[in-house]
Amino acid sequence: MSTSIETRYASSPQEAKSWDTAQARQALLITPLFEADAVRLVYSHYDRFITGGVMPVKKAVKLETVDPLKAGYFLERRELGIINTGGAGTVTVDGEVFSINFKEALYIGKGKKEVIFASKDAAAPALFYINSTPAHMNYPTRHITRKEADVVVLGAQETSNHRTINKLLVNAVLPTCQLQMGMTELKPGNTWNTMPAHTHDRRMEVYFYFEVPQGQSVCHFWGQPQETRHIWMQNNEAVISPPWSIHSGAGTSNYTFIWGMAGENLDYGDMDHCAIPDLR
Numbered sequence: 001m002s003t004s005i006e007t008r009y010a011s012s013p014q015e016a017k018s019w020d021t022a023q024a025r026q027a028l029l030i031t032p033l034f035e036a037d038a039v040r041l042v043y044s045h046y047d048r049f050i051t052g053g054v055m056p057v058k059k060a061v062k063l064e065t066v067d068p069l070k071a072g073y074f075l076e077r078r079e080l081g082i083i084n085t086g087g088a089g090t091v092t093v094d095g096e097v098f099s100i101n102f103k104e105a106l107y108i109g110k111g112k113k114e115v116i117f118a119s120k121d122a123a124a125p126a127l128f129y130i131n132s133t134p135a136h137m138n139y140p141t142r143h144i145t146r147k148e149a150d151v152v153v154l155g156a157q158e159t160s161n162h163r164t165i166n167k168l169l170v171n172a173v174l175p176t177c178q179l180q181m182g183m184t185e186l187k188p189g190n191t192w193n194t195m196p197a198h199t200h201d202r203r204m205e206v207y208f209y210f211e212v213p214q215g216q217s218v219c220h221f222w223g224q225p226q227e228t229r230h231i232w233m234q235n236n237e238a239v240i241s242p243p244w245s246i247h248s249g250a251g252t253s254n255y256t257f258i259w260g261m262a263g264e265n266l267d268y269g270d271m272d273h274c275a276i277p278d279l280r
C-alpha cells in the first residue's frame with residue numbers, strides 16, 4: 001500500500017505541560033513526510049486537518065481515500081492545498097493536467113474524484129506538500145504562482161526577522177471553505193519567523209520547514225505564551241500547532257516554511273499577538 005495515515009489526537013494545554021521531549025515530538029512533530037512513490041498522511045483531530053507529503057519518483061501516485069474518512073474518495077467532503085517544494089511535477093485532477101513548479105501552489109475543491117501526482121524527472125522528483133480540511137462547498141481548482149499571490153514583506157534585518165510572506169491559497173486570492181496556506185521565506189542572515197509570536201484560538205496551524213541548509217536546524221517554539229516549549233526541526237519536517245499554542249521559530253540559518261491553517265474564520269490578520277517581553 002503506497003498510502004499511509006497516522007492519527008494525532010488533540011491535547012489540552014494542561015496535558016501538554018507535563019510532556020517530555022519525546023512526548024512532545026510524538027504529539028506534534030510530523031516526520032518523515034516524503035517516501036518515494038508513496039503518500040504519507042497525518043490526520044490531526046484539531047479541525048480534522050490532514051498534513052501530508054507525496055513524492056512520485058518512478059511512477060505516478062494517486063491520492064487514495066483512507067479509512068478514517070469513511071468516504072468513497074478522498075475529496076468527497078474535503079478540499080486540498082498543494083505546494084511543490086521539489087522538482088517540476090504535474091497534478092492531474094479528473095483528467096485535467098496542471099504543471100506545478102517549485103514553490104507553486106494548487107487548490108483543489110471538494111468533489112474532485114481523481115488526483116494523480118507525477119514528477120517530470122525521476123532524478124529531480126517533485127515534493128508535494130499537502131494540507132486538507134473538511135469542506136462544504138465545491139470551489140474551483142486553481143493554480144496559484146507567486147504572481148497571483150498576496151505578497152507582504154515583514155520584519156527587519158536589525159531584529160533578525162526580515163522575511164517575505166507569500167499568501168498563496170488565502171481568501172484574498174481565491175475562495176476556499178476553510179483552508180488557508182502560504183509560504184514564508186527568510187532573507188539571508190535572518191532567523192526568526194512569526195516574532196512577535198501570536199495565537200489564534202480560532203484556528204489551528206501547521207508549519208512545514210524546508211530549505212534548511214545541511215547541518216542547520218530550526219528551533220520551533222510552541223505552547224501557551226506563558227508556558228513555552230520547543231522542538232528542534234530538521235529540513236522537510238512539519239509541526240502541528242494546537243489552537244492555544246504560539247508557533248514561531250528561530251533557525252541557525254535562514255530557511256523557508258509553509259503555513260497552513262483551518263478553523264473558525266478566514267481572516268489572516270485575526271491574531272492575538274504576544275508582547276515579546278511577556279513570553280515565558
Ligand SMILES: O=C[C@H](O)[C@@H](O)CC(=O)C(=O)O
Pocket residue numbers: 163165182183184193194195205247259261268271
Ligand atoms: O497565522 C499566520 C501564520 O502564523 C504565519 O503566516 C506567520 C508567518 O509566516 C510569519 O510571521 O513569518
Ligand SMILES: [Zn+2]
Pocket residue numbers: 198199200205247271
Ligand atoms: Zn499563526
